[in-house]
Amino acid sequence: MSSTTERSEAESLGRRLLNKVPEVTIWFWVIKILCTTVGESFADWVNTTLGVGLVNTSLIFTAVLAGALGWQLSTDRYAPVAYWLTVVVLSVTGTLYTDILTDSQGVPLAVSSAVFAGLLALVFGVWYARERTLSIHSIVTRPRELFYWLAVLVTFALGTAVGDWTLELTGWTPGTSVLLPLALIAVIVIGWRLGAGAVLSFWLAYVLTRPLGANLGDWLASPDTDGGLGLGTAATSLVFLAAILATVVHLTRSRSDVIEADRTERSPTANPARERIMLGYFALAAVAAVALLAWAHQQPHEVAAGEAEVSAPAPAASLAPGRATAAFPPAEVTKLRAITADTLAKVDAGDRAGATERVKDLETAWDDDQSTLEAEDAQTWHALDGQIDQVLQAVRAAHPERAAEDHALNALLASLG
Template identity: 55%
Template sequence: MTTPTTSTATTATPRGATGNRLLNKVPEVTIWFWIIKILCTTVGESFADYINTTLGFGLTNTMLLFTAIFAVVLAIQFRTKRYSPFPYWLTVVVVSVTGTLYTDMLTDQQHVPLWLSSTVFSILLALVFGVWWMREGTLSIHSITTFPREAFYWLTVLVTFALGTATGDWTLQLTNWTPAQSVFLPLGLIASITLLWRFGANPVLAFWLAYILTRPLGANIGDWLASPKTATSAGEPVGLGLGTLATSLIFLSAILATVVYLSISRSDVAETHEITHEPSVTTSARKERIALGALALIAAATVTLMAWAHNQPHVTCDPTGQSETLPACQKAALTSGQTTAAVTKYEKLAQTAIAQDKTGTAAASHATVQRMRDDWDADATSLQAVDQKTWTLLDDQMDAVLKAYAIDHGKIQPAPAAEQEKQLAVLLGDLHSHRFATAGPPTG
C-alpha cells in the first residue's frame, strides 16, 4: 500500500525546506516501505528474545540497554535534515525491539494482563494522535517537516510497536493458534485495508491501521521461524526450529540489502517519488464514509472470529508453570500438614546449602539452591492459595538468594560464599518466623 496525494489532501505543509522546516524526514510509502517494516518487526521479536533469553541478559537489563540505544539512534535521526535510509531504518529496527520489550516487561515482570496492556496502549495511542492532530492539524506522514511533527511521529511508532506486541500476544493467548496459523489474521486484515484504500478509504487512517497490524504479522512470522519443532511445555509455540539468532541474522541481512538498494536508487525519497509517479488513488467524502463502515464490519467480524476461536477446546493454562505465553494452572491450597511439610523442606534445603558453602563445595551449594528454586516454583500457586501475603514476603527473599547465586538473573557473577550464606540465613530466619495461615481462602 502506498499513501497517495488525494482529493482530500492530508498534507498541510509544503515539503520543501523553508525557514525551520526540513525536507520530509520519512520515506515515501512504497512496497519497499512495507517490506522493510515487516522485516523490522520480525527482528524486534526474535532479537529481543535472543538477547533476553538465549544470551541470558535478562529482561530488565535488555530493556534498559535498548532504551539507551534507542535514545542514541533517535538523536542521530533528529539531526538529519532529510530522509536518509540508514539512520531512519536503524531507528525503526531499534524501536521495534524496544517497543516489544516494554510490553514483555509489563507482561512477564509486572504480570499485567495482555487485555489490560492492549487497552492501555490503545488509549495512549489515541491520546498521542489527538494531541498531534490538535497541534499540527494533520497526521499525514507526508508532512514530517518540523521537529515537533517528527517527535510525534516517533512517539506514535513506539506506541504502535508496543500495542502490536500486546494485541498479537493476546490474540495467541485467546485463540491458542500456532504462529503459522496466526499469520493469516493480520495478513488478511492488511489485505482488506489495502483493498479499501484502493477503493477510496481515508489514506491516513488506512496507513496507520496497516502500520499497527504489521507488528503482529512480523512477530508471528518470527515466532514461526524461530520456535522449536516440538513444544517444550504446554502451550508453547512450535515452528521451523531456526532459532532466534538465525532468524535475526536472516532478517537483518535482508533489511541491510534492501536499505543499500534504496540508498542507491533513492526510489523511496518523497521528493523523487513525486516527480516520477502520478497519484494512483483518489478519494471523496462519500467513499471515505463507505470505507469507514466496511472497516467497522471487518472489526466486528474479527472480534467474532476471536470469540469463536477462544471458545474452541484448547489448552488455557500450563500445569508446569513454565510457559511464556500461558498462565500457570491454578492449584488447590495445601492442607495445614502439607504446608508445614513444604516449609520444613525449604528450611532443610537452606541449611544444607549453608553447610555446603561453609565447606567450600560451591557447586554442590549451587545445585541445592537450584533444587530449592525448582521446588518453590512448583509449590508457588498452592502456597499462594494458602497465604498470599506470607508467600510474597518469602518469595522476595528467595529471589535475593537466587540473585546471590546468579540463578535467573542474567549474566551477573555469583556473590562470594559469605554473601550467599547471609542471604540463606535471612531466608531461614523468615521461614522460621513467618508461618503460613491455615489452608483456606487466600488472605493477601
C-alpha cells in the same frame, strides 16, 4: 525579516524535513515487516538466550534508542540507514516495554492492549489538534517529526500486546496466528483501493504489521514441537538483520523511496461519501475479527506454555535428599535426573530449542511412569509432579527468565538426590 522571506525559509525547511521520511512504496512495507520480526526475535535472544534479563535489556535498548533517534533527528534529509536503524531499535524497545508490563509487572495482556490503544489515540489526538494532519508526507516541522516517532513507538508496543493477547485467547500456534493480521492487512489494502482514507489506511496497516512480524518471528524461531520451524531466535535475528541490511543498501543506491525535494504533496481528491462507506467496511472487518477471536477462544485448546501464567505458580513441595531414590526404583530416578541435568546444561549454554526439546523427554518419561510410581508412594510422586510442572512452565515460557529456569531445574535435581 519580511514575511515573504520567512515563508520561503519555512518552505525550504519543510522540504528538507519532508525528505527525512521515505515514500510509502512496497519496499517500505517489506522492510517494516522485517524490522518487526527482528524486534521480537532479537529482544528474546538478548533477554533469554544471552541471559541479560528483561529489565537490563530494556535499559540497554532505551539508551541505544536515544542514540539512534538523536542521529535521525540530526540529519537534514532522509537517510535510509539512520531512518531504518531507528525503526529497528524502536521495534525492539516497544517489544521490551510490553514484555516488562506482562512478564515483570503481571499486567494482563488485555489491559496493556487497552492502555497502549488509548495512548496511541491520545498521541494521534494531540498531533491532529496541533497540526491538523496525521499524514507522514506532511512531516515538515520538528514537532511533527517527534509526533511521528512517538506514534511509531506506541504502535510497536500496541502491536506486541495485541499479538500476544491473540495467542493467549486462541491457543493458535505462531504459524496459524500469522494469518489473521495478514488477512486484515489485505482487507485494509482493498478498502484503500476502493476509496478509504489514505491516512487511516496507512496507520491501521502500520499497527497490524507488528503482530504480523512478531508472529512470523515466533513461527520461525519456535521449535517444531510448538508448531514452529525451529530456527531459534539467534538464527532468525541474523537472517532478518541481513535482509534489512540488503534492503537498506538497495534503497541507498537506488533512492527509489526518496521524496524529491521539489515535489509538492499530491493528495487524491477526497470523496467523503466513499470514505464513510469504507469506514463502515472497516468496522465490519473489525467485528468479524473480534467474532473470530471469540469463537477461537471458546474452542478447546492448549494455552501456550508460559503465556497464561501471568502470576507465579505456587512453589512446589520440596523433598529431602534421597527421598525420591528411597521411594522409587533407582534406575527411574537416575533417568529423570539425567534428563533434568541435560536440560539445565542446554539452558546454561543458551540452546533454547535444545532445552525445549529435552524437557519434552522429561514430561514424557514422567507421564509414562505415573501409574507405577504414584502407586508406590503417592506423596513423593505429587511433590515431584509439582516440581516438574514448574520446570515445564519455566523452560517453555514465551519469554523465559534464566533465573526462574535455573531455580526450577536445580530444585528438581536436588529432590532427585
